[in-house]
Amino acid sequence: MQAVAEFTGLANRGVTRLDNPEGIDRLRNLILGSSNSQIPHALATQVEAEREALASDIDARRFMQRSIAVRRGQRQFRAELVRLYNGRCCISGCDAEPALEAAHITPYKGDHTNTPQNGLLLRADLHTLFDLFELTVDASSHRIRLSNTLKNTMYREFDQVRITPPNKRTAAPAPDALKSHNADFDRANGSTH
Incomplete structure (x- = not known):
């Protein structure tokens, strides 16, 4: 509008x-x-x-229900990722906590998906790009891969940057979750990496 x-x-x-x-x-x-x-x-x-x-009241209710479902458990999930990543975006190093978000590697499907191994602490703009499959974290190298759309933008500085791991080895991103995100990224970008 x-x-x-x-x-x-x-x-x-x-x-x-x-x-x-x-x-x-x-x-x-x-x-x-x-x-x-x-x-x-x-x-x-x-x-x-x-x-x-x-x-339509129905549309408004559906939106509210969806909004509530997405947020259930999110506060604790974010707090845990902030602690594990020492309050810094694992890609950019941004330490402005209000700008940091808990990103799910595989989509939220209930509390069981709110595990540190299924999360990355990302700056809000990078979270959005991650969710849109404009960038991904390579499952084997833990380096950032950018879509062709982003390679000629200010985000090029993050191309091939290795993410900062969490301070607890057992909280590292799950390889299967990253592989799934990589496959979706490849499909969305027409690549066969």
């Missing part, structure tokens, strides 16, 4: 809130009732879809 508001400049036409049905309806009426042919059909379609989603 923010993209629609920015594209059309609707914030200057009385549309200031896009997080409620009234704001969405006003935005929809301004776009669909407008003779402005510069507004892409895809944006108009997105406005309608988001209006319907806001009107």
